[in-house]
Amino acid sequence: MPFPPLVDPAPVLGTAERLRYARHTRLPEIGEVGQRRLTAARVLVVGAGGLGSPSLTYLAAAGVGTIGIVDDDVVEVSNLHRQPVHSEADLGRDKAASAADRVRAINPHVSVRVHRERFSAASAEQLVGAYDLVVDGADNFATRYLVTDACALAGIPHVWASINTFAGQLSVWWAGRGPCYRCVFPAPPPPGSVASCAEAGVIGVLPGVMGTLQAAEAIKLITGVGEPAVGRIVLHDALAGTWEAVPVRARPDCDLCGESPSISRPVEEGLTREVPVIVATDLAAAIADGSEDVIVLDVREAEEFSEGRILPSVHVPLGELLAGTARDQIARWSAASGGVVVYCRGGTRSAQAVGYLLEQGVETARSLDGGIIAWNAQVAGDPGPP
Ligand SMILES: [Zn+2]
Numbered sequence: 001m002p003f004p005p006l007v008d009p010a011p012v013l014g015t016a017e018r019l020r021y022a023r024h025t026r027l028p029e030i031g032e033v034g035q036r037r038l039t040a041a042r043v044l045v046v047g048a049g050g051l052g053s054p055s056l057t058y059l060a061a062a063g064v065g066t067i068g069i070v071d072d073d074v075v076e077v078s079n080l081h082r083q084p085v086h087s088e089a090d091l092g093r094d095k096a097a098s099a100a101d102r103v104r105a106i107n108p109h110v111s112v113r114v115h116r117e118r119f120s121a122a123s124a125e126q127l128v129g130a131y132d133l134v135v136d137g138a139d140n141f142a143t144r145y146l147v148t149d150a151c152a153l154a155g156i157p158h159v160w161a162s163i164n165t166f167a168g169q170l171s172v173w174w175a176g177r178g179p180c181y182r183c184v185f186p187a188p189p190p191p192g193s194v195a196s197c198a199e200a201g202v203i204g205v206l207p208g209v210m211g212t213l214q215a216a217e218a219i220k221l222i223t224g225v226g227e228p229a230v231g232r233i234v235l236h237d238a239l240a241g242t243w244e245a246v247p248v249r250a251r252p253d254c255d256l257c258g259e260s261p262s263i264s265r266p267v268e269e270g271l272t273r274e275v276p277v278i279v280a281t282d283l284a285a286a287i288a289d290g291s292e293d294v295i296v297l298d299v300r301e302a303e304e305f306s307e308g309r310i311l312p313s314v315h316v317p318l319g320e321l322l323a324g325t326a327r328d329q330i331a332r333w334s335a336a337s338g339g340v341v342v343y344c345r346g347g348t349r350s351a352q353a354v355g356y357l358l359e360q361g362v363e364t365a366r367s368l369d370g371g372i373i374a375w376n377a378q379v380a381g382d383p384g385p386p
Helices: 015-020 031-040 052-062 095-106 124-129 141-154 205-223 280-289 302-307 318-322 327-334 348-359 371-378
Strands: 042-046 066-070 111-115 133-136 158-164 167-173 232-237 242-247 295-298 340-343 365-368
Touching (some): 042 052, 052 095, 052 205, 133 205, 141 158, 141 167, 158 205, 167 205, 280 371, 318 348, 340 348, 340 371, 365 371
Parallel strands (some): 042 133, 066 111, 340 365
Antiparallel strands (some): 158 167, 232 242
16 A cells, blocks of 8 residues: 655755756656655664664665664674675774764765664653654564554654564554554564574675665655555565565554553563563452552553552652662562552553562562553442542
8 A cells, every 4th residue: 555755855955966866856756856855854773783784875875864873782793794884994883883974975965863872661762753764673672672662652654674594574564554563473472482693693685685675665655655565574585585475464452553552651572571460359459458568559651640540559650660760669669568569551561660670679579460451440340449
């Protein structure tokens, strides 16, 4: 399905730009207006590695006006067989800075923003909020889910690709217009079940192929040309030399983009492990009994209080908890005879919080299964706690 152009065109092209992009503007589908859309576009590339190398290179060459690069890694010699945005002379340098130099060398009309940081739960929304679309060149599931969450919450598309040994996959995830990544992959595979490129190896040209395709999808989205890979996963088998496309659908029960989503902030998957849970009716009974001191910790944002609260409870939003702002209270919580029960909207953030509290030595921490949604459904009608 075609989509309208994602970006409004910049006012005019200068003479130097007209010359540079002449082969683009000659294409009737792109034309000068399409090129002006590219000039106005802001694209964030997450990861200046194997996939980021070609996508950064071609987006810069194509004249995408603002390119952000997020990476906290440094260039190592084992990167060079598949990351030609860096060269021998860049060994030991920050990848983001090294890639930015290459982008500037390719096209001085591009404004480059260097984000020399890890794409984290704390920074994801702010980073993504400054861009029209994201190209995900991450090599790990934690970042991939953060990109997914931040893009879906911002309502912007993200061009994803993943590579392993000789096989590549690509799709454009766009909550509201098609499936999001979580519709198809609701949760990451168990740690250790999927070998990384570092463990399994990867043929060096494969990220080149898939990352170039990511740049093509980004250009299509920006200019509204063709049919972006929304609602399908494109599979490439480099050994067989074949391509196929598998249709995928949005799920109404998706935690992120479904009818009653439970994710309202980017979730750092991978930090979340199996955590002890308590069901809503058991928590209600424990509070009503009152013989033990149960600490109820609400890790939602204040603007979510309209969905109801469990009272009494302590309010520390997840981001603040993980940032260590509640360190002083944690010792007191550990001493509570009835333990600590953490809740959020649907149980995902609370599980993450419980993982953190367990690491901090709060052995009684449990997550309210299903969050305030389950509480409202199962305890609603009860007079409940005051
Ligand atoms: Zn979804």
